[in-house]
Amino acid sequence: MKFWLVTGSQHLYGKETLDKVAENVKIMTEKMNQSGIMQYPIVPAGVVTTPAEITDVMTRANNDTECGGVITFMHTFSPSKMWIDGLMKLQKPYCHFHTQFGREIPFDTIDMDFMNLYQSAHGDREHGYIGARLRMPRKVVVGYWQDKEVQQELAGFMAAAAGYRASRKMKVARFGDNMRYVAVTEGDKVQAQIAYGWDVSYYPLGDLCKEMEGVTDADVDRRFDEVTSVYTLATDNIESVKYQLKTEIALRRFLERGNFGAFTTDFEDLYGLRQLPGLACQLLMADGYGFAGEGDWKTAALTGIVKSMSVGRKGGTAFMEDYTYHMPESGAMVLGAHMLEVCPSIAATKPEIKVCPLGIGGKEPPARLIFDGSEGEAVCVSLIDIGGRMRMITQDVICQAPIRKMPNLPVASVMWKPLPDLRTAAKAWILAGGAHHTVLSFAVNAGIMSDFAEMTGTEIIRIGENTDIDELKKELRWNDIYYRLKN
Ligand code: MN
Numbered sequence: 001m002k003f004w005l006v007t008g009s010q011h012l013y014g015k016e017t018l019d020k021v022a023e024n025v026k027i028m029t030e031k032m033n034q035s036g037i038m039q040y041p042i043v044p045a046g047v048v049t050t051p052a053e054i055t056d057v058m059t060r061a062n063n064d065t066e067c068g069g070v071i072t073f074m075h076t077f078s079p080s081k082m083w084i085d086g087l088m089k090l091q092k093p094y095c096h097f098h099t100q101f102g103r104e105i106p107f108d109t110i111d112m113d114f115m116n117l118y119q120s121a122h123g124d125r126e127h128g129y130i131g132a133r134l135r136m137p138r139k140v141v142v143g144y145w146q147d148k149e150v151q152q153e154l155a156g157f158m159a160a161a162a163g164y165r166a167s168r169k170m171k172v173a174r175f176g177d178n179m180r181y182v183a184v185t186e187g188d189k190v191q192a193q194i195a196y197g198w199d200v201s202y203y204p205l206g207d208l209c210k211e212m213e214g215v216t217d218a219d220v221d222r223r224f225d226e227v228t229s230v231y232t233l234a235t236d237n238i239e240s241v242k243y244q245l246k247t248e249i250a251l252r253r254f255l256e257r258g259n260f261g262a263f264t265t266d267f268e269d270l271y272g273l274r275q276l277p278g279l280a281c282q283l284l285m286a287d288g289y290g291f292a293g294e295g296d297w298k299t300a301a302l303t304g305i306v307k308s309m310s311v312g313r314k315g316g317t318a319f320m321e322d323y324t325y326h327m328p329e330s331g332a333m334v335l336g337a338h339m340l341e342v343c344p345s346i347a348a349t350k351p352e353i354k355v356c357p358l359g360i361g362g363k364e365p366p367a368r369l370i371f372d373g374s375e376g377e378a379v380c381v382s383l384i385d386i387g388g389r390m391r392m393i394t395q396d397v398i399c400q401a402p403i404r405k406m407p408n409l410p411v412a413s414v415m416w417k418p419l420p421d422l423r424t425a426a427k428a429w430i431l432a433g434g435a436h437h438t439v440l441s442f443a444v445n446a447g448i449m450s451d452f453a454e455m456t457g458t459e460i461i462r463i464g465e466n467t468d469i470d471e472l473k474k475e476l477r478w479n480d481i482y483y484r485l486k487n
Contacts, residue, residue: 001068004045008078021075024101037151039312054086062091069093069161074123080130093161093455095139098124137454159309160451166308168197172262176269178295184435185296187385200297209272211250234352241367248280262290262304267361278340278368285343292319298383299437306439315442316345332422340368342412347371356410373414380438393434394446396464419465428463
């Protein structure tokens with residue numbers, strides 16, 4: 001994937017100036033690509049000076065499968081009525097990069113030629129107007145192009161655009177339906193396909209069982225050697241481990257053949273399976289597949305998308321669930337986990353393969369990876385169908401090492417302090433209708449999810465350090481009116 005830098009100008013300045021603009025943009029892109037901050041290259045896509053050129057470059061961006069998004073920058077003035085047709089046709093993520101070639105004013109030599117050449121300060125304002133006038137979904141990045149924070153913001157846009165790209169081709173395989181009576185895992189699949197491009201389809205578990213019949217003992221033995229070379233085998237129940245690996249191989253073949261990016265299971269529907277897939281799901285998530293339990297196709301798709309966003313970035317991403325609280329008088333925390341299926345990409349300790357009874361679903365004890373989660377800043381993301389639209393809710397969290405050992409806990413877990421504090425954060429989450437299922441990621445942040453929400457026209461509620469409950473209640477009411485008028 002590449003990002004196109006489209007530089008705006010006009011003919012009034014003459015060839016010499018336009019050549020200089022192109023030369024400067026070449027220097028900018030080369031230096032930015034060498035900084036090591038951005039995970040995808042930025043390529044100059046030309047200095048455009050006429051409506052026809054602008055429409056042409058935007059149309060080519062739409063059709064270029066490698067183009068992840070368009071970044072615009074007005075090196076000089078570029079009358080923005082020229083941009084209307086092109087911007088209206090643009091279907092890729094769009095970032096307006098407000099910067100200028102030189103960092104400082106050359107006080108001793110500045111003259112009118114300099115002013116003509118380096119006028120982003122007003123050229124980009126003209127460009128910003130037309131973005132606002134067209135109500136374009138867009139990311140605006142402002143600052144000097146060599147500054148770390150500015151490049152990190154561009155990298156964030158790229159991550160969101162990678163998620164957008166993954167979203168538009170996301171296919172989710174649902175084994176079993178949603179857990180009976182659960183509300184928040186439901187949703188409008190047609191709306192999800194329109195808004196995000198998701199193809200969400202049901203497959204009977206018999207399809208998976210049939211796939212498992214084709215997995216040989218030799219296949220399983222080979223996979224057993226691979227998996228036990230990465231993770232610590234901490235059980236004598238090899239039979240159960242191998243059954244999970246057989247399930248994993250079958251799932252993987254099914255997902256690869258159908259080009260699926262995510263899948264769900266449901267412990268209420270395991271007809272023909274001896275165990276709820278645990279280790280199987282964890283190994284597939286570790287390889288980038290989205291997953292969520294209990295038929296939660298929205299969180300499954302979102303897990304896969306956030307994993308796509310995290311390519312080239314540090315930190316893991318996992319399907320997560322707020323499980324239980326630790327509520328001392330100060331410093332209250334959440335213990336997050338799931339029945340089995342926590343992705344080892346967020347592990348701080350070397351995961352151990354263990355076999356324990358499940359206590360739900362009435363099946364054989366399944367193998368699973370057990371580990372402690374990483375420390376550091378992360379975000380929990382939930383996507384809910386609020387009726388007529390989807391709402392994304394993000395929660396900034398600080399993950400911590402477990403404050404004490406939990407020797408009897410038979411699942412991987414992670415502890416975090418939600419910002420600003422548990423009481424405010426959980427109140428805000430509940431008022432906004434956030435789910436118990438989330439995607440927890442150390443690789444992205446609320447800003448990147450906000451960029452993704454912008455690209456997809458999704459309502460976003462961000463909970464973090466500055467959350468104020470009274471303001472949040474107003475935001476929820478006002479959003480309701482805005483989205484009802486908009487849709
Ligand atoms: Mn669950």
